[in-house]
Amino acid sequence: MRVSTATHRANDDILRLVRKGCVVFTVGVYILLVPFSCLIFAALYLIWRPTPLARLRRTQALVSLGYRTMHRWLNLVRLTRWDMSRPLEKVPEGAFVVIANHPTLMDVTAIMGLLGGACTVSKPGLHKRFVLRPILRGSGVIAGAGGDPSAAARVLDEAVALIEQGFPMLIFPEGTRSPRGELLPFGRAAFEMACRARVPVLSLAITCEPAWLSKEQPLFDPPHQTPHLQLVTLAIDDPARVDYDSRQLCRLIEGRYQQWFRGLQPEISAVEPEMHNR
Amino acid sequence: MTDTLEDDLKVMIVETLALEDVDPKSIETDAPLFGEGLGLDSIDALELALAIHSKFGVRTKENDERNREYYHSVKSLAAFIREEQAKAPASGA
Numbered sequence: 237m238r239v240s241t242a243t244h245r246a247n248d249d250i251l252r253l254v255r256k257g258c259v260v261f262t263v264g265v266y267i268l269l270v271p272f273s274c275l276i277f278a279a280l281y282l283i284w285r286p287t288p289l290a291r292l293r294r295t296q297a298l299v300s301l302g303y304r305t306m307h308r309w310l311n312l313v314r315l316t317r318w319d320m321s322r323p324l325e326k327v328p329e330g331a332f333v334v335i336a337n338h339p340t341l342m343d344v345t346a347i348m349g350l351l352g353g354a355c356t357v358s359k360p361g362l363h364k365r366f367v368l369r370p371i372l373r374g375s376g377v378i379a380g381a382g383g384d385p386s387a388a389a390r391v392l393d394e395a396v397a398l399i400e401q402g403f404p405m406l407i408f409p410e411g412t413r414s415p416r417g418e419l420l421p422f423g424r425a426a427f428e429m430a431c432r433a434r435v436p437v438l439s440l441a442i443t444c445e446p447a448w449l450s451k452e453q454p455l456f457d458p459p460h461q462t463p464h465l466q467l468v469t470l471a472i473d474d475p476a477r478v479d480y481d482s483r484q485l486c487r488l489i490e491g492r493y494q495q496w497f498r499g500l501q502p503e504i505s506a507v508e509p510e511m512h513n514r
Numbered sequence: 515m516t517d518t519l520e521d522d523l524k525v526m527i528v529e530t531l532a533l534e535d536v537d538p539k540s541i542e543t544d545a546p547l548f549g550e551g552l553g554l555d556s557i558d559a560l561e562l563a564l565a566i567h568s569k570f571g572v573r574t575k576e577n578d579e580r581n582r583e584y585y586h587s588v589k590s591l592a593a594f595i596r597e598e599q600a601k602a603p604a605s606g607a
Binding site for chain 2 (some may be wrong): 381387421423
C-alpha cells in the first residue's frame with residue numbers, strides 16, 4: 237500500500253513536470269512568434285485597402301483563427317480539454333452584446349475563437365503600450381474607462397458605434413476575473429450598451445475545472461488534472477422586455493447567473509480536494 | 515451647516531441613481547462610492563457626473579487623472595465641487 241502511494245506520488249510529480257514543460261514550451265513558441273505575427277498584421281494592414289470596416293472584420297477573423305489554433309494546440313498537448321466542435325447555442329443573427337463570467341484567461345480567447353471575432357473593452361493601461369495600441373485598436377478593442385466617469389461616456393459611445401456597425405461586443409460584467417467560488421457584482425456597462433444599441437444580450441456560462449489561469453492558479457502552475465473548459469449559452473435577452481432599462485436588465489441577468497452559480501457549487505467543491513492535495 | 519453640500523450630494527446620489535433601498539442619511543461621507551462601498555459602477559459614475567454638471571454647474575473633465583480621486587466618496591466629491599465653484603468666478607473675472 238505504501239509502495240503504491242509512493243509510486244503514485246512519483247508518477248504525479250513526473251506528470252506535473254511534463255505539464256509545466258509543455259507550458260514553458262508553449263509560452264516560448266508564443267514569444268518567438270509574436271514579432272512575426274506583428275509583421276504579418278502590419279503587412280496585411282497595408283495590403284488590405286478596403287473600407288476601415290471591412291479591414292476590422294478581416295483583422296478580427298484573423299485574430300479568431302489565431303485563437304482557435306492556440307486552443308487546438310492546448311488540446312493537443314493536453315494542457316486543456318475543450319470540445320471546440322460544439323457550437324454555441326442560440327447565437328443571434330447580426331450584432332449583440334455577449335457577456336460571461338470570467339473564471340480563466342482562456343475564456344476570452346475561446347469566446348473570440350467561437351464567435352469568429354468580436355470587439356471588447358480592455359484595461360486602459362494596455363492601450364498606453366506603444367506596440368500594443370495599434371494592434372488593439374485595429375482589432376476593435378476599446379480602451380476602458382478605468383474608473384473615470386467622463387471616460388465612461390466615451391467607452392459607451394465607441395462601443396455602441398461598433399455594435400451598430402454589426403460587431404458582437406464581448407464584456408465581462410464582473411470587470412475582472414471571477415475569484416474562485418465567487419461571482420462578483422455585475423457592472424452595468426454591458427447592459428447599457430445593449431439598451432442603447434437595442435441589441436440582444438447573449439449570456440454565456442463558463443466553467444474551467446480544475447481552475448487554471450484564474451486569479452489563484454497562475455500560468456506556470458498548471459493543475460494536476462487537465463482543466464476542462466466548457467462554454468454554454470445560459471440565455472438570450474431582448475432589452476425591449478425591460479423597456480431598455482439597463483438597471484433592470486442588469487438585475488435580471490445577474491440574478492440568473494447567481495442562480496446558475498449556486499447550482500454549480502457542489503461540482504466545484506468536488507474538484508477542490510484534488511487541488512489541495514497537489 | 516457645513517455638511518449641507520454633502521447632504522445634498524447624498525440625496526442627489528439616491529435620486530439620480532434610483533437607489534430605492536438606500537436612505538441618503540445612511541451613506542457615510544467618507545465611505546467609498548464604488549466597489550466595496552455603495553457598490554456603484556461606471557455607468558452610475560457617468561450619470562452622477564451629468565447630474566453634478568446640471569445641478570452644480572461643475573463639469574468633470576475627460577482624461578483628468580484625478581477623476582477617480584474626486585469620485586471616491588461624498589466627501590471628495592464635495593471638495594471637488596467646492597474647488598471648481600471657487601475657480602469659476604475667478605476665471606469669469
